[in-house]
Amino acid sequence: MIEFKILFCGRSHKYNKEEIDVVIDAMQTAEPLTQGKHLKAFEKKFGEYIGGKNCFAICNATAAIEMAAQLCQFQEGDEVIIPSHTFTASAYPFLKKGAKIVWADIDYETRVITAEKIKKCITENTRAIVVVHLYGYVADMEPIIALAKEHDLIVIEDAAQSIGCEINGKKAGTFGDFGIFSFHSHKNITTLGEGGMLVVKDERKAKIIPQLRHNGHCAFLFEREDYWIPAMGNVDMPEIDGFQFWPNNYCLGEVECALGAVLLDRLDEINEEKRKRAIKFIDALADYPELEFHRIEDNRHNYHLLAASIQNSKRDEFIRKMAKEKGVQCVIQYCPLNRYDLYKKEGFGKADCPNTDRFYDSMVSFPFHHSLREKDLSYLVESTKEILEELREI
């Protein structure tokens, strides 16, 4: 058992006094404690922040992706193009909703999908593309959207890691037909560990989300004289053009929503701090070209994670030495999904993604949560230098 000095932390940031006070206030005053005014306020403020409409707070980002997958209305044989270098929740909801997956490769330098890679995967059965802004970097959306339009494809932007990032002033999650955000414990802002947001472009689809999210509850479509006749409300299957959608319970509570709204005020600051630290970290290691970072100085990257590839074929030795000699817990992320047993069992165990394999097999992800202190970061940099020096000797 290794005693780590710096853990790869499961929690991204601390809460300040204002955030704690908002939680206490909502605990004491929110009525009801779910599906109330804080939900509405959070969704409205989130929409204003990202510059998009139809934002829906969801219990977690996986559930938000499941709803997006439902709303793709897949039919037998439909394919969805997904990078295999991502978290499993970017992909398996599409299998659950009946689509087949076609794995797309990533661009080696940026570690995200590109229009060029997507193009190679398009067939006559392609119905949707999942673009994952992995590590916090926004993929090149303009050519992807153009390609999607050309082939009439639905674009799902998995912006779970890239909240607040933008290209030319346009925020991640507002390019595609669906935008998905996460407020999970690891993320740059977290609503008590679980939470997500779904952004929906199509007005008809947006209209049924509250019903799809909350057990099929809806209003009666006729005028009622008494609020309890024929019942307090209706329960119905949301429907679009005869396509029916099973409802779910994917509600996010009022306390989380109240907290989420106030965290939005601090998001840009957190993103900027993380980006500045990442640049400092990267630049401090400029003399070690065997460690390749993706260096982006502007707000297209929020450095949710700080990942590098190690070019000396000694990745595992690096992580081992960092752990055993320095007490630093580096990890590797994101195992190409086709290598997992779930995807193998479902028939998606093969992928022609050489960049993905090359990157994943040489990558290292450093501890990089927001609550790391200055001296932790210095220790990380110095430890990295020392271990790289040692590895040069071997």
Next chain:
Amino acid sequence: MIEFKILFCGRSHKYNKEEIDVVIDAMQTAEPLTQGKHLKAFEKKFGEYIGGKNCFAICNATAAIEMAAQLCQFQEGDEVIIPSHTFTASAYPFLKKGAKIVWADIDYETRVITAEKIKKCITENTRAIVVVHLYGYVADMEPIIALAKEHDLIVIEDAAQSIGCEINGKKAGTFGDFGIFSFHSHKNITTLGEGGMLVVKDERKAKIIPQLRHNGHCAFLFEREDYWIPAMGNVDMPEIDGFQFWPNNYCLGEVECALGAVLLDRLDEINEEKRKRAIKFIDALADYPELEFHRIEDNRHNYHLLAASIQNSKRDEFIRKMAKEKGVQCVIQYCPLNRYDLYKKEGFGKADCPNTDRFYDSMVSFPFHHSLREKDLSYLVESTKEILEELREI
């Protein structure tokens, strides 16, 4: 628009200082903020409280029922017997997982399902029974379990409303193969508005719940020398006897779990307070036999809700007068599910449930949240008396 003095409140109880402090502490110290030590502690304490093992905290009770429905392993044509007098989340998850519903009637007096009513619904295709302990009253489980054993049926106990209640010292949710609990905003204890618990009797099914709940994440089954090789963890399809289960993300955050654990300390007190108030309310209206309550003095009923049927055929006039003349928001619950559009569309629009229809069409549910004050309750009783007197004149 009616200005209500006493709303049918969407929030069951207030939080005390200890509960608020637990939330603040978890906010400040929990690491990670989900799937950590508070989850384990809450599940353990919950198991000790109900006297059952294999308890799993879930994001909400609907999700818990969905998992129970998954684990029924339905095959084409399988039927599940469900009372139509219940909340929609007791039923639609079974349709989503491929079963057909057979609606069972309730006992008129107790408003819950009985072995006798279930027996009438059993066919050679019956696979499971959903027993809902509605309003907080535990159905007569001994004959139901005997019947289920005789016919080899799975029993799902929907104990969302009856947490803490018992028959001869055995708690609701521990009789069946699955027990489902809710910590929703309305419930006798609530984990910030959303939350649930799933109790699983079968050890093999219990074993896969964490994986089913958390995106299919699981450990590798082989010994590993390095924590990151071949990946940080595996993602797999949970499987029992070749039957595969799609994973979900149904996690409940650490803050909610920490709060849930401390709320268990206050649950018996809340239940007893509600029961005492209910008995006082019922007895104060003893001279009005046109209002029929279900009066239970022991811990088989927690009076999550206080419902009555009105025997003078003037139910709607009663609710109208209570609203307009007294500013009291009574409601009606639970619309027989077969009357909702969702169930009609799915082919379950008909039910032979005369007691259900008779009860629902004459029932009224009074505001009865825990935070009502003594004077609110007195006002409720006096208002009820006055309106019933008025109705006797008409």
